[in-house]
Amino acid sequence: MTAIAPEAAAYTAAMKRALEIAAQGPVTGPNPQVGCVLLNDAGEIVSEGWHEGSGTPHAEIMALDNLRARDLSAKGLTAVVTLEPCAHTGKTGPCAVALVEAGVSRVVYSVSDPGAISGGGAAILEQSGVQTLGGVENEAGTALIERWLVSETLQRPWVTLKWAMSLDGRSAAADGTSQWITGDETRAKVHLDRSRHDAIIVGINTVLTDNPRLTARAPEGGLYPHQPLAVVIGARDVPDNALIRNHPGGFLHAQTHDLAQTLSDLFARGTRSVYVEGGATIASAFLKARLVDELHITMGPLLLGGPATAVTDIGVTTMADAHQLNIVDVCTLGGDIVVTARPLREGSR
Ligand SMILES: NC(=O)c1ccc[n+]([C@@H]2O[C@H](COP(=O)([O-])OP(=O)(O)OC[C@H]3O[C@@H](n4cnc5c(N)ncnc54)[C@H](OP(=O)(O)O)[C@@H]3O)[C@@H](O)[C@H]2O)c1
Structure with missing residues (x-):
């Protein structure tokens, strides 16, 4: 993981917002609650997304779609996500790849994905030249999806x-x-x-x-x-x-x-x-x-x-x-x- 500037504290407020919108997703079902906000250079939120349950777009995709719907580009933006973007193709494509293709320059996340198949998104981002920073508001991020994390791990x-x-x-x-x-x-x-x-x-x-x-x-x-x-x-x-x-x-x-x-x-x-x-x-x-x-x-x-x-x-x-x-x-x-x-x-x- 590469340390990036500004420091993690600069993303606390955005991560809190991402956690807040993540909670709008269902607590049941195979997927965790996830929220994502996209920030411009000034640190302002320009788009938001959250996951509404299995089979629906992941939080990152919803945030990117909401941006595109307004004819805006994600190029150079920072994505602040409550869970490390996924690396696998399930009912939807890998979010790490979608973020790379959209041109975001940084991804800040709260909790690493322990999934044997879904984990590894940060590595994909790094290999593609996208800076990553994990662990922001980690305690709150872990608490939000604790049942899912324990389930994936055990x-x-x-x-x-x-x-x-x-x-x-x-x-x-x-x-x-x-x-x-x-x-x-x-x-x-x-x-x-x-x-x-x-x-x-x-x-x-x-x-x-x-x-x-x-x-x-x-x-x-x-x-x-x-x-x-x-x-x-x-x-x-x-x-x-x-x-x-x-x-x-x-x-x-x-x-x-x-x-x-x-x-x-x-x-x-x-x-x-x-x-x-x-x-x-x-x-x-x-x-x-x-x-x-x-x-x-x-x-x-x-x-x-x-x-x-x-x-x-x-x-x-x-x-x-x-x-x-x-x-x-x-x-x-x-x-x-x-x-x-x-x-x-x-x-x-
Ligand atoms: N107060 C409460 O919160 C609460 C909640 C629920 C029920 N209850 C009350 O509890 C009573 C029923 O409880 P109970 O203890 O008699 O029965 P239970 O726990 O409902 O069922 C026990 C049965 O489950 C089967 N079983 C499946 N896996 C098992 C395992 N790993 N180890 C042992 N048995 C296993 C066995 O039947 P087989 O031999 O057929 O496999 C066993 O006889 C009722 O009076 C009910 O009203 C109270």
């Missing part, structure tokens, strides 16, 4: 594990009933979170016990525009009349106990994030396999006692094996407490 979807429990850590009463441990506000958050993931996973027992719809519904009752794929995992058959079979996001039955393989299969079909909704057996199996990136633990103000603990065997028999967590957020929602936590990764404390 070659499996990002996994959010959610459960609802009583204050004494029970996810159901002794007779198996579990509706409703938490209140309306928390349930509204769960529905919103469903709409912000590519897929939902539940264990077969939850389907057989509760026959849930698992749709993502807005507070006023309508469906959110994005519905996740509904995945049931387990050997037993899903009944023909199970509501989940008619899920508007599609239905998939993974007749296996192999969680890693299921995640890998989902990744292969473009799933970059999953929302695991239990029950306790599936939640525990994901934890035991250390396949969880974020935990959403919602606690209702009640006690249930009895044997239905929120998690069971998670592979811990002694303190040294405990799953160590970082608390990301604690808030109250209605009468409930919602904890967001992340398993510590190596070197993350």
